[in-house]
Amino acid sequence: MASQPYERKHKVTVIGSGNWGSAIAKIVAENAAAHNNIFQEEVQMWVYEEKVEVPKDSKHFDPADTLCQGPHNLTEIINHYHENIKYLPGIGLPKNLHANPSLEDAVRDATILIFNVPHQFIIRICDQLKGKILPFARGISCIKGVDVNEQGVSLFSETIGKKLGIYCGALSGANIATEVAKELWSETSIAYHPPPLDSKAPSPSASTTEIVHFEHKDTSGQLADVKLQALPTQYPPVDHETWKALFHRPYFHVRVVDDVAGVSLGGALKNVIALAAGWVEGLGWGDNAKAAVMRVGLLEMVKFGDKFFSATINPRTFLQESAGVADLITSCNGGRNYRCAKLSVERGQSIEEVERTELNGQKLQGTSTAEEVNRYLKKQGLEDEFPLFTAVYRILEGKMRPEEIPNQIEDIPERAGSKL
Amino acid sequence: MASQPYERKHKVTVIGSGNWGSAIAKIVAENAAAHNNIFQEEVQMWVYEEKVEVPKDSKHFDPADTLCQGPHNLTEIINHYHENIKYLPGIGLPKNLHANPSLEDAVRDATILIFNVPHQFIIRICDQLKGKILPFARGISCIKGVDVNEQGVSLFSETIGKKLGIYCGALSGANIATEVAKELWSETSIAYHPPPLDSKAPSPSASTTEIVHFEHKDTSGQLADVKLQALPTQYPPVDHETWKALFHRPYFHVRVVDDVAGVSLGGALKNVIALAAGWVEGLGWGDNAKAAVMRVGLLEMVKFGDKFFSATINPRTFLQESAGVADLITSCNGGRNYRCAKLSVERGQSIEEVERTELNGQKLQGTSTAEEVNRYLKKQGLEDEFPLFTAVYRILEGKMRPEEIPNQIEDIPERAGSKL
Ligand SMILES: NC(=O)c1ccc[n+]([C@@H]2O[C@H](COP(=O)([O-])OP(=O)(O)OC[C@H]3O[C@@H](n4cnc5c(N)ncnc54)[C@H](O)[C@@H]3O)[C@@H](O)[C@H]2O)c1
Ligand SMILES: NC(=O)c1ccc[n+]([C@@H]2O[C@H](COP(=O)([O-])OP(=O)(O)OC[C@H]3O[C@@H](n4cnc5c(N)ncnc54)[C@H](O)[C@@H]3O)[C@@H](O)[C@H]2O)c1
Numbered sequence: 001m002a003s004q005p006y007e008r009k010h011k012v013t014v015i016g017s018g019n020w021g022s023a024i025a026k027i028v029a030e031n032a033a034a035h036n037n038i039f040q041e042e043v044q045m046w047v048y049e050e051k052v053e054v055p056k057d058s059k060h061f062d063p064a065d066t067l068c069q070g071p072h073n074l075t076e077i078i079n080h081y082h083e084n085i086k087y088l089p090g091i092g093l094p095k096n097l098h099a100n101p102s103l104e105d106a107v108r109d110a111t112i113l114i115f116n117v118p119h120q121f122i123i124r125i126c127d128q129l130k131g132k133i134l135p136f137a138r139g140i141s142c143i144k145g146v147d148v149n150e151q152g153v154s155l156f157s158e159t160i161g162k163k164l165g166i167y168c169g170a171l172s173g174a175n176i177a178t179e180v181a182k183e184l185w186s187e188t189s190i191a192y193h194p195p196p197l198d199s200k201a202p203s204p205s206a207s208t209t210e211i212v213h214f215e216h217k218d219t220s221g222q223l224a225d226v227k228l229q230a231l232p233t234q235y236p237p238v239d240h241e242t243w244k245a246l247f248h249r250p251y252f253h254v255r256v257v258d259d260v261a262g263v264s265l266g267g268a269l270k271n272v273i274a275l276a277a278g279w280v281e282g283l284g285w286g287d288n289a290k291a292a293v294m295r296v297g298l299l300e301m302v303k304f305g306d307k308f309f310s311a312t313i314n315p316r317t318f319l320q321e322s323a324g325v326a327d328l329i330t331s332c333n334g335g336r337n338y339r340c341a342k343l344s345v346e347r348g349q350s351i352e353e354v355e356r357t358e359l360n361g362q363k364l365q366g367t368s369t370a371e372e373v374n375r376y377l378k379k380q381g382l383e384d385e386f387p388l389f390t391a392v393y394r395i396l397e398g399k400m401r402p403e404e405i406p407n408q409i410e411d412i413p414e415r416a417g418s419k420l
Numbered sequence: 421m422a423s424q425p426y427e428r429k430h431k432v433t434v435i436g437s438g439n440w441g442s443a444i445a446k447i448v449a450e451n452a453a454a455h456n457n458i459f460q461e462e463v464q465m466w467v468y469e470e471k472v473e474v475p476k477d478s479k480h481f482d483p484a485d486t487l488c489q490g491p492h493n494l495t496e497i498i499n500h501y502h503e504n505i506k507y508l509p510g511i512g513l514p515k516n517l518h519a520n521p522s523l524e525d526a527v528r529d530a531t532i533l534i535f536n537v538p539h540q541f542i543i544r545i546c547d548q549l550k551g552k553i554l555p556f557a558r559g560i561s562c563i564k565g566v567d568v569n570e571q572g573v574s575l576f577s578e579t580i581g582k583k584l585g586i587y588c589g590a591l592s593g594a595n596i597a598t599e600v601a602k603e604l605w606s607e608t609s610i611a612y613h614p615p616p617l618d619s620k621a622p623s624p625s626a627s628t629t630e631i632v633h634f635e636h637k638d639t640s641g642q643l644a645d646v647k648l649q650a651l652p653t654q655y656p657p658v659d660h661e662t663w664k665a666l667f668h669r670p671y672f673h674v675r676v677v678d679d680v681a682g683v684s685l686g687g688a689l690k691n692v693i694a695l696a697a698g699w700v701e702g703l704g705w706g707d708n709a710k711a712a713v714m715r716v717g718l719l720e721m722v723k724f725g726d727k728f729f730s731a732t733i734n735p736r737t738f739l740q741e742s743a744g745v746a747d748l749i750t751s752c753n754g755g756r757n758y759r760c761a762k763l764s765v766e767r768g769q770s771i772e773e774v775e776r777t778e779l780n781g782q783k784l785q786g787t788s789t790a791e792e793v794n795r796y797l798k799k800q801g802l803e804d805e806f807p808l809f810t811a812v813y814r815i816l817e818g819k820m821r822p823e824e825i826p827n828q829i830e831d832i833p834e835r836a837g838s839k840l
Pocket of ligand 2: 436438439441442467468469507536538541563565596597598
């Protein structure tokens with residue numbers, strides 16, 4: 001790839017600058033500099049602008065400095081101190097990372113878009129982006145979770161792709177933003193599998209806006225007529241190798257695979273399992289019991305993927321990739337859902353009470369995912385085939401007690417995971 | 421099964437009475453009583469006889485009681501107090517469990533033999549048992565680990581079966597003896613898959629000693645001429661249902677599968693991975709790094725099974741069964757190998773030093789398994805294909821540092837686990 005001469009380089013924009021957004025932007029900017037034959041060195045990071053004050057205990061605090069006097073724009077602070085003092089304090093950001101408060105300006109001419117915002121904001125952001133991005137841009141969504149509702153399950157990467165008319169893959173793994181930002185070693189999974197472009201259609205040049213139509217079998221198994229533009233030949237191709245060049249670091253090991261559904265589901269369903277692991281641990285049942293819950297949960301993950309994404313999912317993703325078993329392990333060892341569930345048993349409080357007192361306004365993702373998954377399973381008449389997911393929902397509802405988990409899940413293993 | 425009238429019931433003998441032997445004997449005796457249509461109520465437990473004193477803090481201690489005055493035989497104490505005060509103190513044993521110091525007497529007329537001793541004793545015990553057992557008895561080995569040497573890998577269940585001319589399955593899972601004995605919920609895996617008996621050979625009666633010859637494809641893929649006797653028709657058959665009846669308890673959930681090699685390998689190789697998990701944790705690298713090591717280790721387990729037991733192994737065992745991923749999780753969360761490896765990094769000591777100071781004379785199984793596995797891989801020229809197992813060995817040897825694990829294992833994921 002590096003040896004071929006391309007007229008243009010990719011411009012990379014990270015959309016979002018929270019805890020994970022800033023950590024990912026740091027990685028991407030480091031790699032844009034390291035691979036400046038493929039990428040433009042300057043990476044844009046869109047920041048939802050707000051006023052912040054440099055805290056007195058920050059190493060940047062200097063009373064003589066005007067930026068340290070009263071509140072200032074977060075983007076100004078990031079661009080001056082090269083640190084996101086609000087969402088990723090204490091971590092130096094690369095100088096080639098530019099914080100930009102204008103979404104439209106940040107994405108202008110960008111061929112690579114990295115989406116990294118809390119999921120509740122993504123639809124509105126896509127609405128703002130429509131018509132403002134290059135029609136042949138390629139995306140990666142770092143948003144964890146899936147959109148489950150009675151109509152079905154959709155991946156955020158799909159939602160983004162459909163809204164913007166581009167192809168969008170997914171990144172998910174056993175990653176805690178702060179640990180990654182500190183460069184503690186971890187692994188992640190990137191899934192990227194654009195539908196084949198019609199080989200008979202002419203490849204557009206950078207100046208044309210010609211659109212290539214093709215049939216795309218999306219993850220829900222339906223044929224959708226998606227408009228996807230081929231990348232102009234002036235640019236290096238965007239393939240698995242490109243994503244590895246953009247994300248892989250000595251402390252952040254990347255595997256690129258095809259299975260977008262598997263990678264995305266892992267990051268969502270693990271939170272449901274982590275609740276059950278926390279309850280069982282809270283009962284004082286020890287490591288054996290927690291491992292049993294995780295084993296059964298992993299099988300239900302595989303089965304869920306197989307039932308609802310059978311057209312594209314690879315059940316091996318859950319066993320082989322960081323986004324599967326590794327992320328599950330991390331979440332059941334110390335994640336937020338696990339910790340709150342454990343406390344709720346130990347204190348005899350509801351999980352909402354623990355959420356309120358412990359999480360400082362943040363919300364548990366496992367509880368809402370458990371409810372969404374259950375609503376969907378109920379509608380399909382499949383509650384019995386997912387006894388652990390169903391047990392978690394019933395316990396949240398107050399209709400079952402954590403002590404009943406072993407009996408509830410006793411029978412599934414014979415039935416689950418048959419597609420592996 | 422229960423509805424058919426059989427003239428005889430199975431007599432069950434547990435060979436071994438240590439920490440795990442006593443916990444398993446408790447379970448088996450509870451179930452023999454619960455299913456006294458299939459099993460004789462009295463269960464024999466062979467005890468390696470030794471003199472012990474009832475400790476003053478035991479609830480059984482009574483200075484007026486002669487058994488509490490000076491040392492007495494462990495079997496007398498167990499049969500009187502229904503507690504193994506030395507190896508499983510504080511746990512009441514069922515009254516239908518009989519401790520027996522004579523191996524020969526304990527196995528007389530037993531149709532079901534449960535082997536549960538530290539592995540270094542099993543060969544000698546088999547030598548003593550030869551000719552003393554029913555030729556049509558069936559066995560289950562609860563011994564963890566596999567016998568790896570330059571000639572190949574053998575399972576203890578195979579060794580027992582060959583030495584005694586009987587068929588022997590295996591039990592392994594995410595189980596800590598003391599937690600199981602306290603009836604904290606856990607799961608286990610039993611693997612049992614006797615070769616088909618020659619259907620043309622007459623079924624022997626209990627009084628005949630006719631031997632049925634058949635061809636048995638053993639786990640190493642070679643055809644072995646094993647002499648296996650069919651069970652006399654007077655006895656209920658010994659099948660998956662029978663093993664479930666004998667081992668499943670409300671607090672001990674059993675899945676019976678065919679894959680003896682998978683179930684046995686899981687219990688051995690997890691200890692090698694737990695060492696790596698401990699080192700990485702000792703470096704302060706956090707949960708992400710530990711999960712990454714476990715993910716890679718799981719893939720090497722699958723690959724090891726596939727390379728050396730391809731004739732019989734089911735790679736799904738590692739993902740689906742308690743003996744696979746669940747046991748790995750338990751061992752990497754708090755097992756002995758994990759804890760010593762973690763301490764060795766934290767204290768800057770060799771693992772042998774930690775073993776000496778922390779384990780009270782007990783030995784780490786992970787270190788010897790890592791060495792045996794490496795000797796075998798080296799001979800086959802396969803070290804590079806198992807970079808995590810190889811890294812663990814090199815670190816034990818002092819030729820690599822735990823910090824180098826990420827680079828060492830960076831490339832395998834592409835290659836491992838291909839058979840899943
Ligand atoms: N934090 C982690 O460790 C981690 C790890 C892996 C994946 N993720 C995933 O990454 C995604 C982002 O998570 P995060 O931890 O960075 O979130 P966060 O809570 O740190 O991010 C808050 C961000 O939202 C922005 N924001 C606030 N109000 C907004 C509005 N009205 N419109 C648009 N933006 C607004 C803030 O400016 C800030 O950048 C989530 O999907 C999460 O599941 C997080
Ligand atoms: N302890 C656990 O939590 C656990 C859990 C699962 C599997 N296992 C496996 O179970 C097997 C037995 O382990 P354990 O924990 O019961 O061992 P242990 O260390 O508690 O057992 C010691 C036993 O060995 C006997 N013994 C001592 N010297 C002997 C000799 N010369 N000949 C014969 N027997 C002798 C003792 O009488 C005692 O019964 C091992 O393979 C182990 O890997 C143990």
